[in-house]
Structure formats: structure tokens, C-alpha cells
Amino acid sequence: MRNKLIYFIFLTIAFTSMIQSCQNETSINFKRYYVNGKGLYEKNCQNCHGSDGKGLGTLYPPLTDSSYLNLKRNKLACIIRNGQTGTVRVNNIAYDGIMPGNQTLADIDIAQVIVYITNSFGNKQDFYDSEFAKNDLVKCK
Ligand code: HEC
Numbered sequence: 001m002r003n004k005l006i007y008f009i010f011l012t013i014a015f016t017s018m019i020q021s022c023q024n025e026t027s028i029n030f031k032r033y034y035v036n037g038k039g040l041y042e043k044n045c046q047n048c049h050g051s052d053g054k055g056l057g058t059l060y061p062p063l064t065d066s067s068y069l070n071l072k073r074n075k076l077a078c079i080i081r082n083g084q085t086g087t088v089r090v091n092n093i094a095y096d097g098i099m100p101g102n103q104t105l106a107d108i109d110i111a112q113v114i115v116y117i118t119n120s121f122g123n124k125q126d127f128y129d130s131e132f133a134k135n136d137l138v139k140c141k
Contacts, residue, residue, distance in 0.1 A: 030115065030127050037116025040109055044102055053121030059097060061090040064121040077110050077133045078140035107133040
């Protein structure tokens with residue numbers, strides 16, 4: 001009986017510490033992606049979309065509209081790599097501009113930018129790693 005109890009306590013401790021170490025790993029990765037993504041954003045995106053993600057008038061759409069970013073979550077990688085033309089509606093405003101592609105950004109760079117923009121400017125989404133980006137990028141049209 002006593003042995004069983006000790007065994008049970010041991011299992012519980014082992015299990016909780018296992019879960020905790022997983023969580024820590026995700027949160028460390030999250031921070032790493034976020035920080036790198038911020039740097040990449042400043043270099044490649046900020047000129048048009050602004051440091052606060054608000055865009056510029058009717059020229060550059062904002063990245064502050066979480067519902068748009070949420071709906072397009074799986075298209076973001078393609079938009080970033082290949083750019084976008086044609087009309088896009090964000091926050092009920094139509095934008096008809098040209099966003100240049102970023103062919104030199106690797107899958108992981110794109111994932112980092114996505115973690116940054118989907119967790120800044122009032123957005124709060126889940127972690128998105130390079131595997132997600134890889135999967136989304138094979139579906140680009
Ligand atoms: C030269 C200016 C420019 C740069 C640099 C630029 N964009 Fe854009 N972006 C635009 C324009 C213009 C559109 C709208 C295109 C259209 O009309 O279809 C757009 C659209 C978007 C959209 C979809 C609409 C929205 O507001 O959510 C996203 C997401 C986006 N850009 C993210 C980025 C990210 C991330 C980067 C950096 C890797 C970046 N852009 C760099 C000009 C730019």
C-alpha cells in the first residue's frame with residue numbers, strides 16, 4: 001500500500017514536471033520567434049505598414065485588424081513571400097496597391113514575422129513555427 005502511494009506521488013511529480021518543461025520550451029520558442037520577427041518586421045515591413053502596424057491612409061492597409069489576420073492566418077506566409085496585388089478589404093476600407101514579395105526570407109523568417117504581427121498591434125494569436133510556414137507555403141497560388 002505504502003509503496004503504491006510513493007509510486008503514485010512519484011508519477012504525479014514526473015508528469016507535472018514533464019508538462020512544465022514542454023510549456024517552458026514553447027514559451028522560450030515563442031519569445032525567440034517574436035524578438036527575431038520584430039527585427040525582420042522593422043527591416044522588411046515597417047516602411048509601409050508602420051511601427052504601430054497602422055498602415056498609411058488608403059495606401060497601405062493596417063495590420064491591426066485581428067479579424068482579418070485571423071481569417072487569413074494560413075494565407076499570411078504566401079502574402080509575405082509572394083506579395084499581393086488586387087483589391088483587399090481591411091476594416092471595411094478597400095486597398096488596391098502593390099505589396100512586393102520577400103523571396104529572400106526563409107520559411108523560419110516568415111514564421112517569425114507572422115508570430116510578431118499576430119501578437120502585436122492588439123493581436124493575440126497562437127504560436128506559429130517554421131513547420132506551419134512550410135505547410136502553408138506549398139499551398140501558395
Ligand atoms: C512597399 C510597401 C509594403 C511593404 C514593404 C510590405 N507591405 Fe504588406 N501590403 C502592402 C500593400 C500595398 C498591401 C495591399 C495589397 C493589395 O492591395 O492587394 C499589403 C498587404 C499586406 C497584408 C494583407 C492585408 C492586411 O493589412 O492585413 C499583410 C498581412 C501584409 N501586407 C503584411 C506585410 C508584412 C508582414 C510585410 C513585411 C514582410 C509587408 N507586408 C511589407 C504594402 C507593403
